[in-house]
Amino acid sequence: MTEKVSIKRKVKCALLNILMYISCAVICLMLAGIAGYIIYRGAGGVTVDLIVNKPSLLKGTIGILPNILNTLYIIIMTLAISLPLGVGSAIYLNEYAKNKRVVRLIELATETLSGIPSIIYGLVGMLLFVQLFKLETSLIAGSLTLAIMTLPTIIRTTQESLKTVPGGYREGSLALGAGKWYMIRTTVLPSCIDGVVTGCILSIGRIVGESAALLFTAGMANEVLGIFEFFKPKMSGSSLTVALYMYAKERGEFEIAFAIALILLALTFIINALSKLAAAKLKGKGSGR
Amino acid sequence: MKRAANFLEKAMNVIFTFCGFIAIAFVVLVTVFLLVSGIPAIKEIGIFNFLFGRVWASTAQSPSYGILPFILTSVYGTVGAVLIGVPLGLLCAIFTAKMAPKGLGTVIRNAVDLLSGIPSVVYGLIGMILIVPFVREAFNLPDGANLFSAIIVLAVMILPTVISVSETAIRSVPREYEEASLALGATKTETVFKIIVPAAKSGILTGIVLGIGRSIGEAMAVMMVSGNVANMPSLFKSVRFLTTAVASEMSYSSGLQRQALFSVALVLFVFILIINLILNLVVKKDVK
Numbered sequence: 223m224t225e226k227v228s229i230k231r232k233v234k235c236a237l238l239n240i241l242m243y244i245s246c247a248v249i250c251l252m253l254a255g256i257a258g259y260i261i262y263r264g265a266g267g268v269t270v271d272l273i274v275n276k277p278s279l280l281k282g283t284i285g286i287l288p289n290i291l292n293t294l295y296i297i298i299m300t301l302a303i304s305l306p307l308g309v310g311s312a313i314y315l316n317e318y319a320k321n322k323r324v325v326r327l328i329e330l331a332t333e334t335l336s337g338i339p340s341i342i343y344g345l346v347g348m349l350l351f352v353q354l355f356k357l358e359t360s361l362i363a364g365s366l367t368l369a370i371m372t373l374p375t376i377i378r379t380t381q382e383s384l385k386t387v388p389g390g391y392r393e394g395s396l397a398l399g400a401g402k403w404y405m406i407r408t409t410v411l412p413s414c415i416d417g418v419v420t421g422c423i424l425s426i427g428r429i430v431g432e433s434a435a436l437l438f439t440a441g442m443a444n445e446v447l448g449i450f451e452f453f454k455p456k457m458s459g460s461s462l463t464v465a466l467y468m469y470a471k472e473r474g475e476f477e478i479a480f481a482i483a484l485i486l487l488a489l490t491f492i493i494n495a496l497s498k499l500a501a502a503k504l505k506g507k508g509s510g511r
Numbered sequence: 512m513k514r515a516a517n518f519l520e521k522a523m524n525v526i527f528t529f530c531g532f533i534a535i536a537f538v539v540l541v542t543v544f545l546l547v548s549g550i551p552a553i554k555e556i557g558i559f560n561f562l563f564g565r566v567w568a569s570t571a572q573s574p575s576y577g578i579l580p581f582i583l584t585s586v587y588g589t590v591g592a593v594l595i596g597v598p599l600g601l602l603c604a605i606f607t608a609k610m611a612p613k614g615l616g617t618v619i620r621n622a623v624d625l626l627s628g629i630p631s632v633v634y635g636l637i638g639m640i641l642i643v644p645f646v647r648e649a650f651n652l653p654d655g656a657n658l659f660s661a662i663i664v665l666a667v668m669i670l671p672t673v674i675s676v677s678e679t680a681i682r683s684v685p686r687e688y689e690e691a692s693l694a695l696g697a698t699k700t701e702t703v704f705k706i707i708v709p710a711a712k713s714g715i716l717t718g719i720v721l722g723i724g725r726s727i728g729e730a731m732a733v734m735m736v737s738g739n740v741a742n743m744p745s746l747f748k749s750v751r752f753l754t755t756a757v758a759s760e761m762s763y764s765s766g767l768q769r770q771a772l773f774s775v776a777l778v779l780f781v782f783i784l785i786i787n788l789i790l791n792l793v794v795k796k797d798v799k
Contacts, residue, residue: 227698235700240609245602249670253622256629256637263640282780304542310530331534337787338780339728340542341754345761345776346544370537377534401516403523409740431630432755434730438761463632463731470636471735483633490628498624 224445231283235477260483267481276446284475287448287480292361292459295447296440297429299365299421300372307369308376309418315377316384317392317406336374340460343371344435359458364481368429376421376427383417383511384502428491430486442468462486520604520612542780549777552576552770561774567741569760576771578756578778581778583743583752585782588658588733592665597719599666600673604718607674609703610734618677627671635735636799639663643736645737650747658750664732669722676721680714681707716793724786728779730754 275285311328319325347367348359357363387410396404441458444465460468462482470479513692513701539783564577607619639656644664647655684707691704708715730752738749739759751759756775 223766235698238700238704242602242606242684244601246606250622253626285553307533309528310527311533313783314527314531318532320597325543328531328534334538337724337783341757342776342780344543345757348542349548373534373549401520427628433632434758463630467633467731470639479636483636486630489727494624494628
């Protein structure tokens, strides 16, 4: 004998179910709509010419090569700064720090950093690197700003990965007479490399999508910078996102804007796939032992 | 040999300790810079005139620096985004975590991850091209770039945060709760809404607060769709947020105007700190 569910309850449940289906459908359709529209408007614009040229009034060419290179430079430089600092910080938190309160304080600071909006980073970066350190609006000032911004991500993922390294590894290594640094270098670091990689991928995603923090630090120039120029001060350049903003908002050239949007969308897709892969590997490692 | 190794150990200890404290150093750095550059203008304008002044005319003959329009716009915009985004996101999270068949759940989760990765300027672009004209036509306005368009874009942008955080929270509710409720004769839907969601309350709240943080700090996307005029906020008027006030005038500002922009950033920072504080209270409550 099963208790009958009253009509009122049935209607209520059905209503909630319908609402849930609708909201999921709305969200999925929205993504499909956004992606579809960007592909529709941008696909015609992404040509070889666009990618290998720089904008020039004299030659009448338009192109986003400088922006692609700038984005790449900023990624490399930002990671070169934030990776050692972030990994070092995670190692300190997990291996060296003995005082629980200190650890909690540092974690609180990291959380605070990750909550600060990028426009504030842009402002502080401008005050600190552009004006105080006299780097002027340059790629290096932009990268330094983004390095502060991506630090929390790298610290967190590295720390999570460090926690999965079994204590026995450390004890074994120390018992064999290894010093603490030797133990970390030879035992702990190799085991947490996938966490570091995940942090890198997530940071790259954040750097690629960042615009507000770069507007006043890295500048808006569209010149091609050589490999040895980009770390010099005073070399300003806009990333893909900043270029998109300038083309869409300031100049109203929507065709290029959508072409850049399509490239950014593709990058987002690739970065997402990579981070999923890295996360799966990290998780597999954690449960494998 | 031994001494060299010892020295290396000590040196690495110092280096790692330095790295460990760098996050704190950066937080202090950001706070100090904002305070030092933000306070002079507030002092000169007067804190009451600054915070509650209703007119922002930084480039006028006799300039007026009141940021109440920005504060209210940011608050209204965020409240609007939460009102639209949270119910939508929460229902989606509940469905994905508990009701969806496995394949569909994975599809939705991937879609949400992709949404969260899309750069804000791309949202801004889509907003400019699709939402702004749509709002103009639908409500018969001279210009569609207004608070309403900004709210829609912000609602979309906070969705991924709300969904992924609350979904994780809903999933981590012990299975026994569900089984007990089902055994007592509640339907699956009733169980989910009356047992599981209340049990995941603090996680869901965390998601909402994170969404609020993202919404209040968003600059580029709202800059592209909100019209960027320093009006007192109204749904169909062109408005300026705290973030866009900083971004739009910074490049050509000077003197007191520039300092006032730093003060705006300081106000924004205080908002974010309050949100962080709330977040910590919510999370800590969870641990108890």
